[in-house]
């Protein structure tokens with residue numbers, strides 16, 4: 028199906044190192060085969076479901092053979108009422124059998140499909156953790172949510188029905204055809220006459236409509252993004268009086284999404300209806316050809332009647348088969364998105380291994396780019412275990428980027444980072460993450476209780492340990508003043524709390540983690556002077572005997588650092604203690620002077 032080509036071409040991550048085994052011929056497997064390859068331990072359930080479906084379809088076809096016998100009876104003048112009553116009873120029983128096996132089949136395949144899609148979704152979310160932070164953040168949250176939640180969900184019905192029913196509805200007409208061929212090969216050929224015409228029209232539909240469907244999917248994603256942005260940015264929209272224009276954009280995207288679906292349906296409705304009408308119309312050639320053969324005496328009228336009735340039996344499974352056409356298309360596109368996500372490049376980290384005993388950090392000639400633009404141009408620094416190191420410099424100079432690379436949120440592009448003498452690319456991500464507590468200025472809180480948010484630092488911590496750490500981080504009192512104390516929900520991304528409150532909770536969370544290396548990236552940016560003193564005290568408790576890496580604009584908070592690195596334009600401009608840097612009179616002393624002046628004028 029050409030959907031595969033398009034889906035691979037549209038793969039937003041397709042220039043990446045693939046993480047799944049591609050096929051040897053370089054082509055991606057069909058979406059259905061790919062989906063089936065993901066069924067793992069549920070394969071047996073699908074096999075059972077297919078078997079039940081085949082039995083179900085066989086039950087639904089058997090009445091046609093009973094009908095043949097009834098017509099036979101009528102034609103041979105059988106007037107025994109019990110004969111016909113018996114046949115009717117058999118037909119009723121066959122109908123019950125059909126309903127029973129169809130239900131068993133769909134029940135099994137729905138259960139298996141829910142489990143398989145659940146696993147695919149789990150793999151997608153786990154994948155996000157293994158990808159570099161930047162690759163995840165480049166995707167809009169609306170589009171990612173749409174792929175992982177809605178679009179995977181939308182495959183459920185199709186996948187659950189396609190596996191058993193497609194197989195059953197393909198096998199049964201084949202058996203009927205073989206049977207008709209065994210009765211009379213000429214009639215078998217007559218049955219096939221409508222097939223090529225219907226198939227050509229079907230292929231035309233499938234070929235051309237893929238781009239319409241792709242467009243419909245893209246415009247739905249745009250609509251998703253616009254609505255997520257509209258809701259997320261509602262404060263900015265209101266403050267800047269952009270309600271009308273933002274709403275107009277939302278409406279425009281909604282129309283675009285609706286219209287793209289209409290165009291898709293407009294394109295495929297004609298060829299689809301034509302092939303749906305022509306392909307199953309096997310009676311069209313069968314009736315006249317059969318009539319001629321009966322008249323010429325080369326086909327018995329009994330066989331002719333039997334073939335006519337069986338031809339009617341062919342129609343339903345053929346129509347069911349064809350109705351899966353656009354489902355294949357939809358599945359192809361969704362599977363393409365899911366595979367693109369699962370194939371996205373991962374951070375180079377082993378699954379197993381040890382983390383080093385020592386915690387000295389070293390950066391050697393580290394280069395890093397966001398997309399094309401290099402922002403770090405050869406950073407080298409040593410951060411001995413237990414030291415207090417500060418990164419200062421103008422805004423945009425690359426301080427946060429260095430911190431993120433040290434915390435292994437991204438991979439370096441060139442150069443190396445070592446922890447305890449070991450290249451961090453040789454340390455499993457989970458073990459490495461255990462070494463770090465990272466507090467930044469925009470710490471994310473989950474919409475759970477305050478207690479659960481702090482406990483994320485150490486899921487095994489008791490309630491009293493959580494409260495103890497909150498006291499140390501200076502947030503115990505304000506937490507108690509909240510409506511439900513520690514059980515208060517913090518709102519989406521912590522939206523029910525002030526910036527300073529969020530920050531103190533994040534510090535408590537980091538303290539609870541008890542990691543040997545603590546990174547504070549503008550961690551006190553939102554804090555008022557009174558609380559800053561409190562937090563400084565708690566930070567010093569948090570970092571006793573630990574490595575502390577601080578990024579700060581307020582230089583007064585880092586004067587005690589063992590070493591200050593002055594970063595300018597992605598390079599280290601200077602380094603040393605506060606006094607050493609002041610004595611050299613470079614960028615740092617200019618920054619210090621500016622800092623003092625602001626303080627004096629405040």
Ligand SMILES: Nc1ncnc2c1ncn2[C@@H]1O[C@H](COP(=O)(O)OP(=O)(O)OP(=O)(O)O)[C@@H](O)[C@H]1O
Pocket residue numbers: 161164397398402420421422423424425426427428429
């Ligand atoms: N996710 C990103 N994608 C693209 N460019 C980025 C991204 N994050 C940062 N940059 C760019 O990289 C450069 C360094 O940014 P970084 O955040 O490391 O600077 P910083 O010194 O921490 O700044 P600040 O003090 O203002 O927080 C800047 O030019 C910034 O615009």
